[in-house]
Amino acid sequence: MKKYSLAATSLLLIGTLINLSCKKDSASTTTTTTTTSTAAVPDVFKKFNTSVVISSDGSYITIKSDGVPDHKSCYFATSDSRYQAYNGTNTAFSKNPNSIGTKSFTFKIPASPAVNAAHEATPLGPIGVAVNGVPMYNQYAGPSQPLTSEINSFDQYNGHPDQNSNYHYHVEPLYITLNNTKSALIGFLLDGFPVYGPLENGKTLVSADLDTYHGHTGVTADYPNGIYHYHTTADAPYINGVGFYGTKGSVTQ
Ligand SMILES: [Zn+2]
Numbered sequence: 231m232k233k234y235s236l237a238a239t240s241l242l243l244i245g246t247l248i249n250l251s252c253k254k255d256s257a258s259t260t261t262t263t264t265t266t267s268t269a270a271v272p273d274v275f276k277k278f279n280t281s282v283v284i285s286s287d288g289s290y291i292t293i294k295s296d297g298v299p300d301h302k303s304c305y306f307a308t309s310d311s312r313y314q315a316y317n318g319t320n321t322a323f324s325k326n327p328n329s330i331g332t333k334s335f336t337f338k339i340p341a342s343p344a345v346n347a348a349h350e351a352t353p354l355g356p357i358g359v360a361v362n363g364v365p366m367y368n369q370y371a372g373p374s375q376p377l378t379s380e381i382n383s384f385d386q387y388n389g390h391p392d393q394n395s396n397y398h399y400h401v402e403p404l405y406i407t408l409n410n411t412k413s414a415l416i417g418f419l420l421d422g423f424p425v426y427g428p429l430e431n432g433k434t435l436v437s438a439d440l441d442t443y444h445g446h447t448g449v450t451a452d453y454p455n456g457i458y459h460y461h462t463t464a465d466a467p468y469i470n471g472v473g474f475y476g477t478k479g480s481v482t483q
């Protein structure tokens with residue numbers, strides 16, 4: 231009698247375990263059969279600030295941001311807690327008359343970037359987006375006008391607002407490389423290729439180390455199998471060269 235009840239208890243226990251594992255299986259099946267129109271966002275985009283909203287439809291990665299820097303600037307109103315008087319190293323610093331506005335940017339970049347032999351020239355205005363949601367501009371102040379005098383209006387983190395209150399970077403965003411190292415991911419250009427800081431494998435790159443689009447192909451921390459990528463450098467053209475390496479997506483605001 232005693233023996234029998236022990237066996238019955240064992241059977242009960244086994245039954246409970248089978249039940250538990252069955253429940254687990256059915257729960258995970260439900261999760262995997264959920265279908266939506268969105269695709270997984272690649273892990274590299276987790277490097278963007280959480281204030282930047284990122285989604286994917288499989289063909290394009292959509293990046294939405296307000297374009298406001300996540301760091302202090304002398305271009306915020308003096309009454310704003312994010313205001314900080316210029317404390318950078320440029321002795322010729324001269325503030326421009328513009329201020330930082332809150333925008334509504336939508337960048338759409340190819341999920342699978344590919345080279346485009348046409349290498350379309352980069353336009354004035356946003357050509358890419360940094361990991362903090364701030365737009366990146368090319369090396370010109372206006373049509374074929376070099377940045378020469380504009381450089382003196384870059385704030386302590388190398389950004390400044392234009393006449394439309396769009397804050398942007400033309401050169402290495404110092405807040406990003408200060409916090410994430412000089413070899414960090416800076417962001418992406420509209421063609422979907424990533425942009426990195428100036429340091430690579432212990433060497434500080436200069437424009438002469440890169441091609442005319444200001445990049446090269448190789449392994450990066452985020453792409454162990456290698457990818458074409460741009461770099462920021464301290465010498466012109468700073469972020470990009472004569473055009474996009476790949477086919478550009480779009481930006482609206
Ligand atoms: Zn500018």
Ligand SMILES: [Zn+2]
Pocket residue numbers: 426430446448459461
């Ligand atoms: Zn590189």
